Amino acid sequence: MPTIRPRVGYLALGGTIASIPDEPGAPSRPGLGAAQIAAAVPGLTDVADVAGEDLLQVSSARVTMPDLLRVAARARELVDGGADGVVVSQGTDSLEESAFLLDLVWDRPEPLVLTGAMRGASVVGADGPANLLASVRTAVSPQSRDLGVLVVLGDELHAARSVRKAHTSSPAAFVSWPGPVGWVVEDRVRVAQRPHRRPALRLPDAVEDVPPVALVTATLGDDGRLLGALPDLGYRGAVIAAFGGGHVHTSWLDPLRALVGRMPVVLASRTGAGEVLSRTYGYSGGEVELLEMGLVRAGALVPLQARLLLQAALLAETDVAQAFSTHAGGELR
Numbered sequence: 001m002p003t004i005r006p007r008v009g010y011l012a013l014g015g016t017i018a019s020i021p022d023e024p025g026a027p028s029r030p031g032l033g034a035a036q037i038a039a040a041v042p043g044l045t046d047v048a049d050v051a052g053e054d055l056l057q058v059s060s061a062r063v064t065m066p067d068l069l070r071v072a073a074r075a076r077e078l079v080d081g082g083a084d085g086v087v088v089s090q091g092t093d094s095l096e097e098s099a100f101l102l103d104l105v106w107d108r109p110e111p112l113v114l115t116g117a118m119r120g121a122s123v124v125g126a127d128g129p130a131n132l133l134a135s136v137r138t139a140v141s142p143q144s145r146d147l148g149v150l151v152v153l154g155d156e157l158h159a160a161r162s163v164r165k166a167h168t169s170s171p172a173a174f175v176s177w178p179g180p181v182g183w184v185v186e187d188r189v190r191v192a193q194r195p196h197r198r199p200a201l202r203l204p205d206a207v208e209d210v211p212p213v214a215l216v217t218a219t220l221g222d223d224g225r226l227l228g229a230l231p232d233l234g235y236r237g238a239v240i241a242a243f244g245g246g247h248v249h250t251s252w253l254d255p256l257r258a259l260v261g262r263m264p265v266v267l268a269s270r271t272g273a274g275e276v277l278s279r280t281y282g283y284s285g286g287e288v289e290l291l292e293m294g295l296v297r298a299g300a301l302v303p304l305q306a307r308l309l310l311q312a313a314l315l316a317e318t319d320v321a322q323a324f325s326t327h328a329g330g331e332l333r
């Protein structure tokens with residue numbers, strides 16, 4: 001009896017997984033398409049029928065929100081057309097942001113898996129082929145269904161809301177807090193914890209402009225003078241990456257008060273893990289005062305995620321406080 005092979009859509013956007021030098025020894029840049037990347041993976045066709053498509057061929061610093069909405073729309077078409085899952089490869093530099101944004105809008109049970117590589121395609125020990133193979137395994141595994149967007153590198157499965165790139169060059173650059181949700185071992189996918197899924201945010205498939213949102217980090221001794229310039233620069237919202245549990249220098253209070261009157265301002269923490277406090281510190285510049293002033297609490301979202309959620313909420317024209325209370329819960333960030 002003929003076996004039905006799983007089908008996986010593979011969307012390639014560029015990045016190191018697609019990068020080769022123009023000549024031996026030269027710096028590399030994206031130059032390989034989906035078919036070439038997939039062809040370098042031994043055994044890939046034994047796991048699934050992989051249909052590659054080239055959507056972009058850029059470094060990940062050039063990937064934008066409109067690009068990612070196009071990726072989500074194409075991935076939806078693929079699973080609605082019968083694909084068991086979809087894999088997207090892109091550069092790793094902004095991969096955590098792509099994963100978070102796609103997770104906000106991904107409304108299907110089929111896995112949407114993001115991957116990339118830390119070593120270029122022609123480098124000794126290139127990790128792209130193993131990452132693509134593990135991603136395809138993850139995309140066809142019944143265990144991966146209903147987990148939202150996953151990031152797969154180094155045989156680890158990370159929830160989109162937890163993952164970050166934590167090293168500039170190590171092949172083990174991707175970590176998550178409080179840890180990976182699963183792994184690939186002996187060709188099988190194991191899921192150890194299931195991230196909580198939230199209702200998807202409805203965004204248009206095709207947009208040209210996204211409301212600009214600034215990210216301003218509180219740093220030792222800075223007096224917050226940048227804040228006053230944001231409205232004239234055309235920003236429509238701001239995220240504050242505050243100290244610790246959500247604190248700023250007192251010199252920030254007046255500019256922040258003025259800003260809150262003009263645009264939504266979100267309070268996040270620059271620490272990278274945990275959640276913004278709400279009732280611990282009563283000193284001036286503490287989280288209690290800032291939340292009373294009208295800043296929106298980012299919960300357990302890190303500043304990069306809070307910025308994307310604020311942009312998405314502005315784009316969707318939904319209530320910002322409501323969007324954060326739905327999408328910024330403390331469990332499994």
Ligand SMILES: NC(=O)C[C@H](N)C(=O)O
Pocket residue numbers: 014015016017058059060061090091092093094116117118119
């Ligand atoms: N490892 C990588 O993919 C890094 C590359 N600079 C990029 O993000 O496009």
